[in-house]
Amino acid sequence: MVDKTESNDMLAALHEVLLQRRDADPSSSYAASLYSKGLDAILKKIGEEATETVMAAKDGDPKKVVYEVADLWFHTMLLLVQQGESPQSVIDELARRMGTSGIDEKNARNQNK
Numbered sequence: 234m235v236d237k238t239e240s241n242d243m244l245a246a247l248h249e250v251l252l253q254r255r256d257a258d259p260s261s262s263y264a265a266s267l268y269s270k271g272l273d274a275i276l277k278k279i280g281e282e283a284t285e286t287v288m289a290a291k292d293g294d295p296k297k298v299v300y301e302v303a304d305l306w307f308h309t310m311l312l313l314v315q316q317g318e319s320p321q322s323v324i325d326e327l328a329r330r331m332g333t334s335g336i337d338e339k340n341a342r343n344q345n346k
């Protein structure tokens with residue numbers, strides 16, 4: 234079982250690899266091949282992985298759900314790099330929300346519209 238620090242380290246380590254893959258040869262790297270195909274290809278993969286996650290849950294297969302969520306996280310992390318963002322930005326946003334009721338947070342969103 235990985236603790237909280239190790240989870241963040243894992244995301245940071247994968248982020249580093251994904252940053253390096255921007256300059257890699259698409260023929261030898263899946264990440265590089267997806268970067269080279271562009272935003273629409275990355276978004277298509279995210280849509281597919283989200284759908285596969287939903288299907289695994291509907292099938293009542295928790296292990297498959299974990300597998301598909303890993304695919305989904307991986308592709309969203311690749312999107313963050315493509316957008317010039319990082320998993321730390323997402324962790325910071327979740328930390329900002331921590332302790333605030335989701336109902337209150339949603340009301341605050343609507344006030345800002």
Ligand SMILES: N=c1c2ncn([C@@H]3O[C@H](COP(=O)(O)OP(=O)(O)OP(=O)(O)O)[C@@H](O)[C@H]3O)c2ncn1[C@@H]1O[C@H](COP(=O)(O)O)[C@@H](O)[C@H]1O
Pocket residue numbers: 247250254261262263264265281303304307
């Ligand atoms: N964590 C992952 C990871 N998770 C999923 N995938 C790839 O994401 C794809 C998932 O797509 P699908 O499930 O649709 O499978 P598929 O049908 O074979 O894929 P497509 O042909 O549709 O693209 C597969 O090719 C997986 O191998 C990943 N590829 C890479 N990583 C990490 O990224 C690092 C860099 O990888 P490369 O860029 O390939 O060196 C690796 O060392 C890993 O740490």
